[in-house]
Amino acid sequence: MALLGNENMPRVLMTVIRFCITQDDHQIKKLLMLYWEVVPKTSADGKLLPEMILVCNALRNDLTSPNEYVRGCMLRFLCKLKEQEILEPLIPSVKACLEHRHSYVRRNAALAAYSIHKNFGEALLPDGPEIMEKFITNETDISARRNAFLMLFNEAEDIAIDFLAEHMDNIQSFGDGFALLVLELSRKVCRRDPAQKSRFVRCLFQLLRSESQAVSYEAAWTLVSLSTAPTAVRSCAVAYAQLLNTSNDNNVKLIVLDRLGELKKHHSKVVQEVLMDILRALSSPNIHICKKTLALAIDLVGPRNIEEVMTLLKKEVVRSQETEMEHGEEYKALLIQAIHKCATRYAEVADSVVLVLLDFLAGESGYNVIVCVKSILEQYPNFRLTIMRKITKNLEDITSADALRVALWVLSEYSDVVDPATGHSMLIDSFDAITELLGEPPYALTKDLEAEAKKEEAVTTTTTKNVVLSDGTYASVTKTETTGGSAAETKLSNLRRLVANGDILLGTVAVVSLTKLALKASNHHEANRMVTDTLLSAAGIGRLAEMKRGARVGVHADCLDRLTQCCRVLLEPSLQDKLKPIFLKACQESYRTLVARQKAVKNKASEEEKKGRASNPDDLIQFRQLRAQAVQGGIEVDLMDADDISRAVGADAANQEASKMRHIYQLTGFSDPVYAEASVTVHDYDIVLEMLIINRTPNTLTNLTVELATMGDLKIVERPQSHTIGPLDERRFTANIKVSSTETGHIFGTIVFDNSSTAQKTYVNLNDIQLDIMDYIRTGECNPDDFRSMWAEFEWENKVAINTTTTDLHAFLKHIIATTNMTCLNPPDESNKSLDTNFLAANLYARSVFGEDALVNVSVEKKEDADGKLGGYIRIRSKTQGIALSLGDRITNVQRMEIEGPKVTATGAVAAPAPVASS
Numbered sequence: 001m002a003l004l005g006n007e008n009m010p011r012v013l014m015t016v017i018r019f020c021i022t023q024d025d026h027q028i029k030k031l032l033m034l035y036w037e038v039v040p041k042t043s044a045d046g047k048l049l050p051e052m053i054l055v056c057n058a059l060r061n062d063l064t065s066p067n068e069y070v071r072g073c074m075l076r077f078l079c080k081l082k083e084q085e086i087l088e089p090l091i092p093s094v095k096a097c098l099e100h101r102h103s104y105v106r107r108n109a110a111l112a113a114y115s116i117h118k119n120f121g122e123a124l125l126p127d128g129p130e131i132m133e134k135f136i137t138n139e140t141d142i143s144a145r146r147n148a149f150l151m152l153f154n155e156a157e158d159i160a161i162d163f164l165a166e167h168m169d170n171i172q173s174f175g176d177g178f179a180l181l182v183l184e185l186s187r188k189v190c191r192r193d194p195a196q197k198s199r200f201v202r203c204l205f206q207l208l209r210s211e212s213q214a215v216s217y218e219a220a221w222t223l224v225s226l227s228t229a230p231t232a233v234r235s236c237a238v239a240y241a242q243l244l245n246t247s248n249d250n251n252v253k254l255i256v257l258d259r260l261g262e263l264k265k266h267h268s269k270v271v272q273e274v275l276m277d278i279l280r281a282l283s284s285p286n287i288h289i290c291k292k293t294l295a296l297a298i299d300l301v302g303p304r305n306i307e308e309v310m311t312l313l314k315k316e317v318v319r320s321q322e323t324e325m326e327h328g329e330e331y332k333a334l335l336i337q338a339i340h341k342c343a344t345r346y347a348e349v350a351d352s353v354v355l356v357l358l359d360f361l362a363g364e365s366g367y368n369v370i371v372c373v374k375s376i377l378e379q380y381p382n383f384r385l386t387i388m389r390k391i392t393k394n395l396e397d398i399t400s401a402d403a404l405r406v407a408l409w410v411l412s413e414y415s416d417v418v419d420p421a422t423g424h425s426m427l428i429d430s431f432d433a434i435t436e437l438l439g440e441p442p443y444a445l446t447k448d449l450e451a452e453a454k455k456e457e458a459v460t461t462t463t464t465k466n467v468v469l470s471d472g473t474y475a476s477v478t479k480t481e482t483t484g485g486s487a488a489e490t491k492l493s494n495l496r497r498l499v500a501n502g503d504i505l506l507g508t509v510a511v512v513s514l515t516k517l518a519l520k521a522s523n524h525h526e527a528n529r530m531v532t533d534t535l536l537s538a539a540g541i542g543r544l545a546e547m548k549r550g551a552r553v554g555v556h557a558d559c560l561d562r563l564t565q566c567c568r569v570l571l572e573p574s575l576q577d578k579l580k581p582i583f584l585k586a587c588q589e590s591y592r593t594l595v596a597r598q599k600a601v602k603n604k605a606s607e608e609e610k611k612g613r614a615s616n617p618d619d620l621i622q623f624r625q626l627r628a629q630a631v632q633g634g635i636e637v638d639l640m641d642a643d644d645i646s647r648a649v650g651a652d653a654a655n656q657e658a659s660k661m662r663h664i665y666q667l668t669g670f671s672d673p674v675y676a677e678a679s680v681t682v683h684d685y686d687i688v689l690e691m692l693i694i695n696r697t698p699n700t701l702t703n704l705t706v707e708l709a710t711m712g713d714l715k716i717v718e719r720p721q722s723h724t725i726g727p728l729d730e731r732r733f734t735a736n737i738k739v740s741s742t743e744t745g746h747i748f749g750t751i752v753f754d755n756s757s758t759a760q761k762t763y764v765n766l767n768d769i770q771l772d773i774m775d776y777i778r779t780g781e782c783n784p785d786d787f788r789s790m791w792a793e794f795e796w797e798n799k800v801a802i803n804t805t806t807t808d809l810h811a812f813l814k815h816i817i818a819t820t821n822m823t824c825l826n827p828p829d830e831s832n833k834s835l836d837t838n839f840l841a842a843n844l845y846a847r848s849v850f851g852e853d854a855l856v857n858v859s860v861e862k863k864e865d866a867d868g869k870l871g872g873y874i875r876i877r878s879k880t881q882g883i884a885l886s887l888g889d890r891i892t893n894v895q896r897m898e899i900e901g902p903k904v905t906a907t908g909a910v911a912a913p914a915p916v917a918s919s
Contacts, residue, residue: 013039013051021058029062029070033077041083048085056086063093068102075108079115084124087116091124095131103141110135110144114151129156136163142175149178153185160185161199168203172210179207179215183222190226197226208239213247217256224263233267241277250286257281257292264299275300279312287327294338306346313339314356321360332365340372350376351383358390366403374406377414378595384417388426392433399494405509408434412513413588416520427521428530431514435533437495438510441540444500444547499541502548507541508559515566519580531570538563601827667766673697674704674751674764682775685849686717687737689747689769695725697755704753706733706766712745713882714738714771725753740850745771773886777821777854780847784825787843791855791877798876798888802860804895807868809840809860816874819894820887822846822856838862854878854887 020032036059041052062074075097081087094116097109110132117128125131129152136148152160164171164182171179186200204226207219220239223232237260244256260278264271278300281293301309313335320332339357343350354376357369373391377384391407398404415430492500499507514534521527542563569579667676675694680687689708695701706720720733737747747769754761782790806812810828817824822844844856860872874891878884 013049017051017054017058021054026069030073033073036077037080041086048083052083052086056089059086060090060093063090063097068100068105071097071100072104072108075105075112078112082119084120087120088124091116098131098135103144106135106139107141107144107147110147110151114147114155117151117155129159132156133159133163142178145174146177146181149181153181157185157189161189164203165199168206171203171206176210176212176215179210179212180218183207183215183218187222187225200226205235208235213243213252217243217252217259221259228267230267230270233263233270234273237263237267237271237274238277241274244278245280250284250289253281253284253286253289254292257289257296261292261296264296268300272300272302272305275305276308276312279309282312282316285326287330290331291334294334298338298341301342301345303346306342306349310339310342310349310353313342314353317357317360329364332360333368336360336365336368336372340368340375343372343376344379347380350380351386354383354387355390358387358394361394361403361407362397362399364400366398366400367406370398370403370406370410374410375595377410378592381417384414385419385426388414388417388430392426392429395433396437396493396495401498401503401506404495404498405506408509408513412516413591415517427517427524428526431517431521431530431533434495434510434514434517435537437493438499438507438537439493439496441536441543443496443507443540443544499544502544504541504545504548504559507544508562511538511541511563511566515569516583518570519576519583534570535567538567665767665769667691667769668751668764672764673762674701674753676706676751676764676766678769680769680771682739682771685739687714687739687771689735689737691720691733691735692730693723693725693733693751694730695728698727699758700727700756701725701753702756704731704751706735706749706751708735708747708749710737710745710747712771713740714745714747715740739776747771773883773890774819774821776848776850777846777887778849779821779823780845781823782825782845782853784843787825787845787855790853791857794853794855794877794879796878796881796884798884800874800876800888800891802870802872802874802895804870807862807870809837809862809870812860812870813840813842813858815894815897816856816858816891817844819897820844820846820856820890822854838864848883852878852880852883854883856887856891 016032016035020028023029036055040049042048059074059078062070065071065074075094078087078090078094094109094112097105098113100106100109113125113128113132117125132148132151133156136145136152139145139148149160149163152163164185167174171182182203186204190197190200204219204223207215208223210216210219216239220236220243224236226232240256240260240263244253244260247253247256260271275297278293279297282290284290297309317332317335317339320328320335325331336357339353343353354373357372360366360369373387377387388411391410395407395411398407411430411434415426418425495506495510499510511534514530514537518527518530518534521530524530542560545559545563565579569576569583663680663682665678665680667678668674673696675696677692679690679692681690691706693704693706702724703722704725705722708716708719710716715738716735717738718734718736720735723731723733725731739745749766751764751766752761802812804812806815813824813828816822823846825843825845828840828842839861840858841860842858844858846854846856848854855877857875857877858872859875860870863869863871876884876887876891878887
């Protein structure tokens, strides 16, 4: 440890040689190897120390030891030696170990030979490739053969390819390590010389069928990276699907699903062929796997497989209903959303799917079901009659208040559908269904009914008696009877029970629905009865609201006003003429506009995704039909279509270079003796810091070290090594930094070096590198319901005051969205932008590469008393403190940027963000 700390102890070396080098204890020998590795072996002038002759003799003795363990350990140690004078006398012993009887010695001898040939080449082991070729031909041990092929792969590529061609049929019997090396060799050779691709076709297809999951995965990835031919992509997709269904590791399944998602972006038609195999992953109990599988399947659904997919999804919904699962309700909600998306895209399955979904209105999933049905009713008018009948029939099964409110709205808006057989609409049926469930006022439980409910408690009686069977034997029969029970529970429907328990909003929605139905049936012969029943229900709900006045907060505050409005519309003819079009048309028109807007946004997003330019105008066009097929082993596949998948989809190297130039930081000044600058490359979970160091002095700088430190959730994995830089020379350093969370991190440090002329140690402080949080923030989609639940759940909140020079609400919102990589969940309607409004509220969502959710609420108003200046707050919530504070700092900074639109002179200070505990 002292030697590792740069402490020089020259006297210890001879003591170790005298007393430790002759010991046979294995533990001492292991410690000796560690000591030989770190001890200085040369003098100040670079010549080998005389004592190393004795050390070299001891190493030779261990290489010829009769103990296989000692030999193997010493051979592994030789891989770490970099002194040619020490290794040269040991070459004959290393060659002799290649023919040892024990496989442990041979496999380590192959590694030692590879290390020696790699570092010193022709100087020490000129015949290394020929020796290794002979060795690998006669070798039977899997590990030794793999190590030998590793040397040929790096040092004699032609020999490795010839060996591979000779033993093509036996590759799978050579072990997983050998197969992975073959795949790496394929990628290396084919990227350098695309004409060599045909030589590896048979090998890649053979490794796709390997029993090892690692080999099969790597083979699939290698094949699709080397070719975009349909045959290659199809084989890759089949291998991924097989891995998905045979692996027991959830992490492997998630990685494979990500790979299938990447494959789907560029070869969706080919991946569609294995969609049903991919959907078999829904049997996994892991909710994250099911979520990714459904998201992938929705994008792959087409006219050919829609029937099979919908049948499978319906079976899964039934299975989730009948069996108890750990995340049963969440899984059921995912299935319903998937069915909804498929049904809205393909009308031929919407009718049958909705009728099946309506059987699951009960429970917590009822809200998702009725929202799905509501969307389908609007988009497919031909299905309204069948669906409305089913909703009217199953209305009593709905137990959730949220689902009941949507169902009542649906009945009030779409019950005017006419049955072609009878010529009558469903207005009366829907009205009677609602009034039957709502019952007659008053809606609160009376004292007599409450007392009766308490009095009649359920009593269970169990009786056991003996009976004589037909064969003359005796048997015991147990009979259980339950008598009594709550009369109140048996008499109340779900709708009435919820209203009686104080849900004033649900009761108000029921009255509004009855009012709409009564207005639509104004020419019907039962119109007077419908008006009378509606008024009675409104009076009953109003009385209940007055009784529970203390609970009327939030959305309940205007319930009495809404009830009064319904009564006046029904009773005053003059008011009815004015409000009837609003009641009957405006609401449905608004929903129709919302559905059309959502559909347009999805279509626009899909079109923009397809707009990516696959190639440049002057790129070479390859015609597969005009060129000979690359046929080998009966496998007809043309691997000359493209180099790799990134080039095939139009990855632009110029854009990557431009992005790299934006992340170059100057670390020192031009007047410092050492000039340094760094290029920061962010790879999601790690950061690569490439530094350029230039010696601006006429002297040689020795022991130059870049000492780095970090602040935040950053950890330096690989530190730069010490170097000696000549006068006016330059060096490049690389440091790897691991990132564990989305937080603004800082990298700082110093450059330390010795001046050879003055022998003084000099320190140069480096400028701080502040990492941008936007490198980790990605746009994402979020359901409004999920947004509200996460908003209530997340603990950290950062409140940022709005301080900007613009006076345009929409321009400010667009600026915040563009500079924070966020998605607006409720985008403003561009057609209504011209309306004179002084207030804007929007919810924004983003997701980090670490899976952290970032929620933002923008509430901004135009102040009339401040010359139209914008004011308000932006609230950020997240599960962790780091992302809330970092995103708040980002928003505070971007407010000061130039925004297109009207501006005023900025005054006032920006409030500093502070975390607030949220309940």
